[in-house]
Amino acid sequence: MSEVVLQARAIGKSFPGVRALDKVDLTLAKGSIHALLGENGAGKSTLIKLLTGVHRLEEGELLLDGKSVQFDDPHAAIAAGIGVVHQERNLIPRFSVAENIMLERLGPSVLSRVDQATLRAEAKRWLDLLELDVNPATPVMRLSAAKMQLVEIAKALSLRSRVLLMDEPTASLTPHETEHLFTLLQRLKRDGVTIVFVSHKLEEVLQICDSVTVLRDGRNACQSQPMTGMGRQDLVRLMIGRAEQIPAWETRDRTTAPVALQLDKVSTSLGHQDIDLTLHRGEILGLYGLVGAGRSELAKCLIGLFPLTGGKVTIDGQPAAIGSVAEALNRFGLGYVSEDRKQEGLVLAHSVLDNAGIAVWSKLAGFLGFLKNGQIRERVLPAIERLEVKTPSLAQQVGLLSGGNQQKVSVAKWLAAGVRILIIDEPSVGIDIKTKAYLHELIRALADDGTSVLLITSDMPEMITLADRIAVMDGYRLTGTLVNDRDYPRMSQGIMNLIHGEEQDAA
Amino acid sequence: MQPASSLPLGQPRSAGSPSFVRAGFLGGNEFGLIVLIVVFATLFTLATKGFASPFNLFTLGRTMGIDILIGFSMMVVIVSGGLNLAVGAIGVCAVMAAGWAMETFGLPWPLGLAVCLLVGAALGAVNGEAIVRSGVHSFIITLATMSIFFGGMVFLSRAEAFRELPPAIAAFGKLRLMGFLSPLLLVAVATALVLGWLYRFTSLGRRMLAAGASPKAAEVSGIRVDRTIVGCHILSGVLAALAGAMLTARHGAAIPSMAGHLGQDWLLPAFLAPVLGGTLLTGGKVSVLGTLLGAMLVSMLTNGLLLLRVGEFWVQAFLGLLLLTAVLLDLGRRRLLARHRIAV
Numbered sequence: 001m002s003e004v005v006l007q008a009r010a011i012g013k014s015f016p017g018v019r020a021l022d023k024v025d026l027t028l029a030k031g032s033i034h035a036l037l038g039e040n041g042a043g044k045s046t047l048i049k050l051l052t053g054v055h056r057l058e059e060g061e062l063l064l065d066g067k068s069v070q071f072d073d074p075h076a077a078i079a080a081g082i083g084v085v086h087q088e089r090n091l092i093p094r095f096s097v098a099e100n101i102m103l104e105r106l107g108p109s110v111l112s113r114v115d116q117a118t119l120r121a122e123a124k125r126w127l128d129l130l131e132l133d134v135n136p137a138t139p140v141m142r143l144s145a146a147k148m149q150l151v152e153i154a155k156a157l158s159l160r161s162r163v164l165l166m167d168e169p170t171a172s173l174t175p176h177e178t179e180h181l182f183t184l185l186q187r188l189k190r191d192g193v194t195i196v197f198v199s200h201k202l203e204e205v206l207q208i209c210d211s212v213t214v215l216r217d218g219r220n221a222c223q224s225q226p227m228t229g230m231g232r233q234d235l236v237r238l239m240i241g242r243a244e245q246i247p248a249w250e251t252r253d254r255t256t257a258p259v260a261l262q263l264d265k266v267s268t269s270l271g272h273q274d275i276d277l278t279l280h281r282g283e284i285l286g287l288y289g290l291v292g293a294g295r296s297e298l299a300k301c302l303i304g305l306f307p308l309t310g311g312k313v314t315i316d317g318q319p320a321a322i323g324s325v326a327e328a329l330n331r332f333g334l335g336y337v338s339e340d341r342k343q344e345g346l347v348l349a350h351s352v353l354d355n356a357g358i359a360v361w362s363k364l365a366g367f368l369g370f371l372k373n374g375q376i377r378e379r380v381l382p383a384i385e386r387l388e389v390k391t392p393s394l395a396q397q398v399g400l401l402s403g404g405n406q407q408k409v410s411v412a413k414w415l416a417a418g419v420r421i422l423i424i425d426e427p428s429v430g431i432d433i434k435t436k437a438y439l440h441e442l443i444r445a446l447a448d449d450g451t452s453v454l455l456i457t458s459d460m461p462e463m464i465t466l467a468d469r470i471a472v473m474d475g476y477r478l479t480g481t482l483v484n485d486r487d488y489p490r491m492s493q494g495i496m497n498l499i500h501g502e503e504q505d506a507a
Numbered sequence: 508m509q510p511a512s513s514l515p516l517g518q519p520r521s522a523g524s525p526s527f528v529r530a531g532f533l534g535g536n537e538f539g540l541i542v543l544i545v546v547f548a549t550l551f552t553l554a555t556k557g558f559a560s561p562f563n564l565f566t567l568g569r570t571m572g573i574d575i576l577i578g579f580s581m582m583v584v585i586v587s588g589g590l591n592l593a594v595g596a597i598g599v600c601a602v603m604a605a606g607w608a609m610e611t612f613g614l615p616w617p618l619g620l621a622v623c624l625l626v627g628a629a630l631g632a633v634n635g636e637a638i639v640r641s642g643v644h645s646f647i648i649t650l651a652t653m654s655i656f657f658g659g660m661v662f663l664s665r666a667e668a669f670r671e672l673p674p675a676i677a678a679f680g681k682l683r684l685m686g687f688l689s690p691l692l693l694v695a696v697a698t699a700l701v702l703g704w705l706y707r708f709t710s711l712g713r714r715m716l717a718a719g720a721s722p723k724a725a726e727v728s729g730i731r732v733d734r735t736i737v738g739c740h741i742l743s744g745v746l747a748a749l750a751g752a753m754l755t756a757r758h759g760a761a762i763p764s765m766a767g768h769l770g771q772d773w774l775l776p777a778f779l780a781p782v783l784g785g786t787l788l789t790g791g792k793v794s795v796l797g798t799l800l801g802a803m804l805v806s807m808l809t810n811g812l813l814l815l816r817v818g819e820f821w822v823q824a825f826l827g828l829l830l831l832t833a834v835l836l837d838l839g840r841r842r843l844l845a846r847h848r849i850a851v
Contacts, residue, residue, distance in 0.1 A: 325729040325730075326731050344726075348721065349720045349721070354713065358725070358728045361710040362729075373708075
């Protein structure tokens with residue numbers, strides 16, 4: 001193995017009641033891309049926090065260039081050349097790109113005048129290095145999610161990071177942007193930078209990483225193994241201790257069932273044009289497209305968050321002009337599981353009972369709006385039990401549950417409300433493989449029971465596992481609909497053709 | 508395979524992370540306030556003569572009742588993540604309108620009270636609608652309406668008080684139950700029960716909390732956040748009007764200056780009570796009991812310090828200090844609890 005830059009030896013970390021990490025080793029070679037994998041709760045975040053000085057190291061040893069180091073705070077880690085690009089953005093929206101990159105070095109002293117020209121010149125250097133074509137004077141809030149990501153990388157590099165930890169860097173990127181990022185990472189690697197790549201997308205990991213460390217339940221499932229000879233199945237086996245099961249479900253055809261939701265030449269205030277869509281009773285209709293294709297936006301227009309500007313929506317044969325989510329829910333039995341669980345899906349500070357019950361309050365309210373917790377519990381418990389939400393009690397604050405359980409609560413909410421049409425947006429973002437498989441079975445079971453599901457996902461295997469038919473969207477238009485025959489290579493090719501074809505037309 | 512059959516029915520309450528325990532009553536604001544109230548009450552009883560006298564308890568209870576209502580009028584908008592700087596202006600405007608109606612048309616006091624509460628509700632609705640329709644933060648809107656309401660009232664009333672009110676009003680303010688208890692305090696306690704019931708048991712209260720904690724999530728869950736926020740402001744107006752009515756009972760007259768210029772005298776107690784009581788300024792969490800106890804503590808401290816012959820201005824400074832200390836202490840408490848992974 002080539003020169004080792006950072007090594008962690010027998011690192012442990014305990015929180016009261018939880019052993020988060022136990023004797024974990026990690027060896028990072030200079031100029032390599034190292035995958036750090038594990039299910040949610042396996043200890044990846046804790047490890048990253050220990051490496052970057054967010055948590056203090058109390059057990060085990062950290063060696064930088066062979067010398068033992070101890071980071072007391074994140075600044076110490078940055079000073080030692082360990083940079084991190086977090087999953088969530090850490091940029092100041094109204095500040096310019098240059099100011100964001102140079103935030104810690106705006107001038108020699110706090111009172112000296114900020115020299116914008118110098119800042120921009122310095123920032124430009126790093127932007128050029130990344131071949132990122134943005135004006136350093138642009139406020140960050142005008143950039144796309146992908147460019148913000150790259151600005152963060154530029155910032156980390158400008159701090160002379162030799163080790164760059166990236167937590168789910170491709171979560172908000174399109175395939176094209178991802179490719180661009182990968183070219184960049186390859187170049188950084190050639191320049192001697194060590195990159196730690198944390199991702200749930202195994203295809204990407206296989207494509208780009210040189211070595212891999214897998215954590216499982218706070219321990220090493222493997223430690224810094226070369227990636228050569230590893231396949232997707234091997235990684236999955238290491239992560240969950242068994243091979244990934246591709247469910248051999250029968251194909252379903254619901255096109256003869258009554259129509260639940262019909263869109264006829266719908267256009268919206270967000271820019272959708274001529275959308276025709278038919279969702280049958282008990283059908284799972286997939287809506288595939290790249291990030292930015294307008295799928296979530298369409299969902300939000302359908303539930304009444306944004307107005308339609310043309311066309312006709314029919315629900316159960318009745319024309320539906322939906323003006324608010326309350327109307328969508330109460331009059332048409334239409335619910336939406338948001339992709340943004342923390343902002344739109346749940347009230348994190350409130351209890352499981354309040355979150356799961358939020359959509360039934362108006363139905364259960366009696367005289368003077370009187371609600372009985374017992375009644376709510378009665379409505380909510382079957383959904384909670386059916387989804388196997390793991391919570392110490394219904395009074396538990398939802399924000400304290402794991403991501404998977406939070407997602408279950410946000411689905412349970414609509415089940416309890418008895419919706420007949422459910423739009424589910426990216427059901428498995430940030431959820432571990434076991435929970436994901438379980439959610440899939442659940443969505444399928446819901447459809448079998450007659451709920452119509454409009455499924456939005458960017459996860460191709462998930463789409464092919466679940467959907468009966470797949471509608472493909474690109475640039476706020478529908479480009480075609482396929483019947484899912486569950487043949488992965490053929491379906492993914494067909495979907496890609498539909499996206500690609502539109503791109504060629506546009507060009 | 509039929510997926511439905513493979514879904515196991517779990518025991519949702521058995522498994523899960525055992526690492527969080529609930530703080531319970533002893534770790535909460537309410538308990539801390541009760542301790543403080545007991546400590547200071549003992550102190551004042553020992554250090555002053557007259558603190559525990561029936562007459563002082565009566566006047567103290569009267570002030571408490573009014574301060575509690577003022578605290579509630581702010582609390583109900585803080586719940587929605589906003590605030591209402593116009594509580595004092597609304598309170599005074601409402602009683603002035605009622606005073607005018609009673610003097611001019613000879614309305615009996617129950618109708619006068621109804622006018623008072625209706626005007627409070629209407630002014631609250633104006634605030635709420637302005638906030639929701641403009642999208643401007645409630646701070647700015649209520650800062651503006653505070654001046655508008657108060658200015659309009661002074662213009663219409665020519666700053667003259669209404670002193671010829673039905674005698675029942677002043678009699679109610681002077682009424683002493685068992686020699687020491689003011690019925691105003693009972694009104695406040697009754698209001699607390701109603702509010703407690705609202706937040707705990709009604710759909711409306713739950714919606715207010717959800718809209719305050721996370722407006723986006725509430726909206727996507729089918730709650731009409733706009734209407735809910737207007738509702739919070741209407742409720743705030745009604746409670747402010749009720750506080751004004753109680754103040755009128757104490758004075759025996761509706762006086763334009765009874766809440767200070769622009770009604771600003773109410774602002775400190777309005778914020779102190781909910782914040783001391785543990786209502787989150789960011790919205791979404793409420794403690795009716797905490798606000799009640801917070802207001803009681805504030806009134807008692809003011810009363811006790813005045814009995815100790817501390818000057819009025821020092822009392823104000825002290826209350827300001829108390830507000831800061833409360834916020835800092837609460838911050839510290841949260842950090843401590845978070846460190847020990849205790850959920851609040």
